[in-house]
Amino acid sequence: MAADPRNFIRDRASALGFDVCRFASASAPWSAGERLAHFVGAGRHGDMGWMETTLERRAHPTSMWSEAKTAIVLGLNYGPGHDPLPELADRSAGYISVYARGDDYHELIKGRLKTLAGQIAVRTGEDVKVFVDTAPLMEKPLAQRAGVGWQGKHTNLLSRTRGNWLFLGVILSAAELEPDEPESEHCGACTACLDVCPTRAFPAPFQLDARRCLSYLTIEFAGPWPVEFRPMTGSRIYGCDDCLAICPWNKFAVASHETRVQAREALVSPRLADLAGLDDAAFRALFSKSPVKRIGRDRFIRNVLYAIGNSGDPGLIEAARALLDDPAPVVRGAAVWALSRLMDEAGFAGLRAGRLAGETDASVRAEWTGNQG
Structure with missing residues (x-):
């Protein structure tokens, strides 16, 4: 045989x-x-x-x-x-x-x-x-x-x-x-995995709506996030393990x-402050051989800025402010949102008055005026 x-x-x-x-x-x-x-x-x-x-x-x-x-x-x-x-x-x-x-x-x-x-x-x-x-x-x-x-x-x-x-x-x-x-x-x-999901991404057991999933948003989605999901990401900057780990x-x-x-x-x-300061070369060096590198520096820094906005840490204001002049609109827009969350109302209004007129990208202007999609 x-x-x-x-x-x-x-x-x-x-x-x-x-x-x-x-x-x-x-x-x-x-x-x-x-x-x-x-x-x-x-x-x-x-x-x-x-x-x-x-x-x-x-x-x-x-x-x-x-x-x-x-x-x-x-x-x-x-x-x-x-x-x-x-x-x-x-x-x-x-x-x-x-x-x-x-x-x-x-x-x-x-x-x-x-x-x-x-x-x-x-x-x-x-x-x-x-x-x-x-x-x-x-x-x-x-x-x-x-x-x-x-x-x-x-x-x-x-x-x-x-x-x-x-x-x-x-x-x-x-x-x-x-x-x-x-x-x-x-x-x-x-139902532990369904109950723990921060964005309620499961319409029913054994079903996923990727549009609400933080793994999809942090990795696959390229543009500015829908505003409703930004606070839900917390400090998650690449992927989400909640439904797995629970x-x-x-x-x-x-x-x-x-x-x-x-x-x-x-x-x-x-540390979010360290990540916010990454330029493209430093990003590639830090994530050499890592799957994170595949999403690119700009998308990653966008995620970092959403996390900064959720941090409640005023010590991160300067890290976000430094990215208001970033070449990538998706980064500038995320920086605006982070600052709107960390700064007091008067301080943010003053910053907006000085920056809005010079911003040419429509998506970033929408962040300044609170008219995001």
Whole structure:
């Protein structure tokens, strides 16, 4: 009897540092494509136009690659080993999502996936393709089908053994390999993730409106935020972990063994005053190899200024004032909003009188006059 190739794949995955390796059918029917179409049809994807343009390719793994037979789902634990939410109490420091405090997981996982995929191709004699979040493949439904975990009421994947802290990668293979048992949903009556959301981004359990999500707003959304969400971000300047960190299943999570995903000291509760002073070169240096770098300096400083406006710390007024002359309108506008929150009414009115006439950008003028969208 020929040896089961899955045992070889599991062994090689473990040797490469993956914590999970499971198998699912890539060709069997599923309902995930219909749910995605409803999400996009309702406009809940916000400005993420790429979700609409790639909708047909995302509908099913075989829509993207007709020869796909098996999905090999890999997981890498990035657990912080502690509850990060108490860090939000320090309003003069910025909060960066746990997943972004180390090296960019896309680059970390992609290389290992390519190595493993090459070994699988040689072993099975069949073609393979590698995916890490950036391609139109729905990893979370595949992970549930493979038994890695299930999509909770917050729509993220969670595991009974690792909680919410798991990076995913997928190798599609033209080889027909026996699938593992899928995972069922184990949220029960718990609504902790829904209740903790600062912006009420979940219209119903298992549904997300990205337009209200702080991860979407801090990372994907490029312009000035709708005013209603700015106070809700608190000190969150890149991503949001509330719905992940509050989950009771995290009691089974363990700290990651992978040094490259562990938090850099400089990215845990960095001081807002220091971040506000970053120019483009300093921003790129601080976030070298970090996913934060991908949003660019201007969008990041916008987020920092919203956090400064929420800090209640008058000691940050000068840091915000220094950005009123920034070349980027989105930064200048955020600086205006921060100052409107930190300065007394008379002081802000005096500043406005001296600055409004010289401002040419309509969005920034709207910030000065309080007529934001």
